[in-house]
Amino acid sequence: MNIADVKKIAVVGSGAMGHGIAQVCAQAGYTVAMQDIKDEFLERGMAGIRESLDFLVGKGKIPADQAKDILENLLQPTTDLAAAVSDAQVVIEAVPEIMDLKKSVFKNVSDLAPADAILATNTSTMSISEIATAVENPERFLGMHFFNPVNRMKLVEIIKGDKSTDENADLLVEITQKIGKIPVKVLKDRPGFIVNRISAPNQALLNAILDEGKIPPQELDAAMRKTGMPMGPFELADFVGLDVFAHTLDYYAKTLSPEFAPGRVIKEKIDKGDLGMKTGQGIFAWENGKAVIDTSKETTDITPMELLAIQLNEAVRVYKEGIAASVEDIDAGVVHGMKAFAGPFTICANVEPSMLTASLEKLHDRFGLSIFKPEPEVADGSFKNFGK
Numbered sequence: 001m002n003i004a005d006v007k008k009i010a011v012v013g014s015g016a017m018g019h020g021i022a023q024v025c026a027q028a029g030y031t032v033a034m035q036d037i038k039d040e041f042l043e044r045g046m047a048g049i050r051e052s053l054d055f056l057v058g059k060g061k062i063p064a065d066q067a068k069d070i071l072e073n074l075l076q077p078t079t080d081l082a083a084a085v086s087d088a089q090v091v092i093e094a095v096p097e098i099m100d101l102k103k104s105v106f107k108n109v110s111d112l113a114p115a116d117a118i119l120a121t122n123t124s125t126m127s128i129s130e131i132a133t134a135v136e137n138p139e140r141f142l143g144m145h146f147f148n149p150v151n152r153m154k155l156v157e158i159i160k161g162d163k164s165t166d167e168n169a170d171l172l173v174e175i176t177q178k179i180g181k182i183p184v185k186v187l188k189d190r191p192g193f194i195v196n197r198i199s200a201p202n203q204a205l206l207n208a209i210l211d212e213g214k215i216p217p218q219e220l221d222a223a224m225r226k227t228g229m230p231m232g233p234f235e236l237a238d239f240v241g242l243d244v245f246a247h248t249l250d251y252y253a254k255t256l257s258p259e260f261a262p263g264r265v266i267k268e269k270i271d272k273g274d275l276g277m278k279t280g281q282g283i284f285a286w287e288n289g290k291a292v293i294d295t296s297k298e299t300t301d302i303t304p305m306e307l308l309a310i311q312l313n314e315a316v317r318v319y320k321e322g323i324a325a326s327v328e329d330i331d332a333g334v335v336h337g338m339k340a341f342a343g344p345f346t347i348c349a350n351v352e353p354s355m356l357t358a359s360l361e362k363l364h365d366r367f368g369l370s371i372f373k374p375e376p377e378v379a380d381g382s383f384k385n386f387g388k
C-alpha cells in the first residue's frame with residue numbers, strides 16, 4: 001500500500017484523543033469513521049469537533065464550506081466496528097489505557113479490517129509489541145502517539161514494535177505529515193517513548209524537592225516561568241492532576257528505575273483528595289481554573305540550567321539506547337511535544353560540559369538519586385558530536 005491508496009481512516013474511541021484525531025484526519029480530506037460504544041459518547045465527540053471547527057472558521061483558518069463538508073460528509077460516527085473498519089486502510093485506536101481492552105479491540109479490528117490495513121495505537125504507556133500480539137500480521141502494527149490537545153499539538157511519535165516493518169512505519173510517517181502533524185520515529189518500544197521519557201527525571205526531581213521540603217514550589221515555578229515556560233512545572237503537575245502525575249511516576253518506577261516512585265508529599269496529598277486543579281487544591285490552591293501562585297520570589301537554590309542538564313542527560317540516554325534515529329529527532333520531539341523553544345541538544349551545543357556535569361553532580365549528591373548521574377558523553381562533551 002502507498003499513501004495514494006489511503007482514502008478512509010477509522011478511529012476507535014471518540015474521547016479526549018479520539019475525537020481530536022478524527023478531526024485532524026478529516027481536515028486533511030480523509031473519510032473518517034469514528035467509532036465508540038455508545039451514541040452519547042459519539043455525540044460528545046462530535047460536539048467537540050463542531051466547537052473546534054467553529055473556532056477555526058471564526059478565526060479564518062479554514063473556510064466555512066470545508067467545516068460543513070467535514071461535519072456532513074467526511075466524518076462518519078458509528079457504534080458499528082465492522083462498518084468503521086472493514087473498508088479502512090488505516091485504523092487508529094484511542095480507547096482507555098487498559099491492556100486487555102486494547103487487545104480485545106485489536107483482536108476484533110484484526111478480524112474485521114482488510115489484512116493489509118495499518119493498525120495503530122495511541123497508547124501513551126503500553127508496550128506496542130504486546131498489544132500487537134492480538135493481531136494477525138503484526139508487521140503492520142505501530143504506535144501512533146498524539147499529544148493533547150490533538151488539534152493544537154503538532155507532534156506525533158511513530159513507534160515501531162518488535163515486528164513492525166520500516167515500510168509500514170514510513171507510510172504512517174507520510175500519513176502523519178499529510179494530516180499536518182510532525183512525525184518523529186521511535187525506533188524502539190521503550191517506556192515513555194522519546195518525549196515523555198526525557199521529561200521523566202525532571203518529574204522525579206519535583207518529587208524529591210517536595211519531599212525535601214526546602215524549596216517552596218512557587219519559587220521554582222517563578223524561576224522556570226522566567227525562561228518562557230507558560231506554566232511552572234509544579235503548576236503543570238497540578239493542572240494534569242497529582243493522581244495522574246503519581247501514576248506516571250509509578251509506571252516509570254516499575255519500568256525504568258525504582259527511584260521514580262512517588263514520594264511522601266504527593267501520596268499524602270492524593271490521600272487527602274488534593275489532586276490539583278480538578279479538586280481546587282493540590283500543590284497550590286486553584287480558583288476559577290487558575291492556580292493561586294505568588295511568583296514574586298524566585299529560588300536560586302535549583303536553577304533552570306540544572307533542569308536543562310537533567311533533560312539533556314536523559315536525552316543522551318535515549319540516543320545511546322537507539323530509541324531515536326538522531327539528535328534532531330529528539331530536539332524536534334521536545335519542541336513540538338512540549339512546546340519548548342528549542343531542544344536540549346540545540347541549547348546545550350553552546351554550554352560548557354563542566355557546567356552540565358557540575359549541575360548533575362550537585363543534584364545527585366543532594367537527592368541521592370543515581371538517575372541524575374552524568375552520562376560520560378555529557379561529562380566529556382562528546383554528546384555534541386552525536387551523529388557527526
Ligand SMILES: NC(=O)c1ccc[n+]([C@@H]2O[C@H](COP(=O)([O-])OP(=O)(O)OC[C@H]3O[C@@H](n4cnc5c(N)ncnc54)[C@H](O)[C@@H]3O)[C@@H](O)[C@H]2O)c1
Nearest residue numbers: 013014015016017018036037041094095096097123124148
Ligand atoms: N488524554 C491524554 O492526554 C492522552 C495523550 C496521549 C495519549 N493518550 C492515550 O489515548 C488513549 C485514549 O485516551 P483518552 O484520554 O482519549 O481517553 P477517554 O477516556 O477520553 O476516551 C476513551 C474513549 O474510548 C471509548 N471506548 C471505551 N471502550 C471502547 C471500545 N471497546 N470500543 C470503542 N470505544 C471504546 C470510551 O467510550 C471513550 O469515549 C489512551 O490510550 C491514552 O493513554 C491520552
